[in-house]
Amino acid sequence: MAGATLARLGSIADRRWGLFTTAQAEASGVSRKQLSRMASTGALERVTQGVYRMAGAPHHEHEPIYATWLALGGATALPTQAGVAAVVAAGTTAAALHDIGDFIPSRFDFIVPSRKATRLPGVRLRIRTLARDDVIPTNGLPTLTIERTIADLVELGTDISLVADAVRDAVRADKLIAPQRLAFHLAPIAKRRKTEGTTLLNDLFQLADAHPEGWVLG
Numbered sequence: 001m002a003g004a005t006l007a008r009l010g011s012i013a014d015r016r017w018g019l020f021t022t023a024q025a026e027a028s029g030v031s032r033k034q035l036s037r038m039a040s041t042g043a044l045e046r047v048t049q050g051v052y053r054m055a056g057a058p059h060h061e062h063e064p065i066y067a068t069w070l071a072l073g074g075a076t077a078l079p080t081q082a083g084v085a086a087v088v089a090a091g092t093t094a095a096a097l098h099d100i101g102d103f104i105p106s107r108f109d110f111i112v113p114s115r116k117a118t119r120l121p122g123v124r125l126r127i128r129t130l131a132r133d134d135v136i137p138t139n140g141l142p143t144l145t146i147e148r149t150i151a152d153l154v155e156l157g158t159d160i161s162l163v164a165d166a167v168r169d170a171v172r173a174d175k176l177i178a179p180q181r182l183a184f185h186l187a188p189i190a191k192r193r194k195t196e197g198t199t200l201l202n203d204l205f206q207l208a209d210a211h212p213e214g215w216v217l218g
């Protein structure tokens with residue numbers, strides 16, 4: 001019986017970094033009491049509120065982000081009408097997942113399509129409407145694209161030198177592949193500053209001392 005239960009949990013965890021939620025376990029017929037018992041014997045490890053790791057599953061660099069996303073229902077929530085995931089990593093959380101910049105997020109930042117309550121500590125949920133091309137899976141976790149992430153950092157008022165570091169990393173790693181798209185995302189922010197998206201982007205490239213091949217600084 002225990003072996004069959006672990007096999008059921010393992011089939012869920014295999015889809016998401018070796019992790020699963022209590023809700024997913026209960027949906028497969030495994031009670032919270034059983035989870036607690038298996039955790040006490042070392043068959044499972046509790047990662048965060050409502051999230052477990054299969055014993056022996058590898059630890060991941062961004063496991064706290066993965067676990068938080070799962071705890072928020074990211075793996076089970078229905079996508080929006082536009083086909084966008086219901087929980088999307090944003091801000092410095094997205095930058096960390098993309099490995100750009102030198103951010104150590106003090107809290108995890110996610111975008112949701114509508115008001116959503118959470119008791120998870122250190123989590124910020126922002127309501128935004130996203131298009132499908134604003135989001136890309138990063139190791140299986142829905143994340144703002146590089147371009148949308150950089151614009152999001154600017155919108156949040158992140159220290160501009162830190163944003164420039166993220167831009168430099170993205171350019172040097174050939175991850176910033178759609179600069180015009182980034183200029184488009186920056187345009188509403190630039191308008192509030194009485195300038196243009198392209199001008200703001202050029203300022204970022206100059207501060208970063210890096211720009212994509214083919215991009216001519218104005």
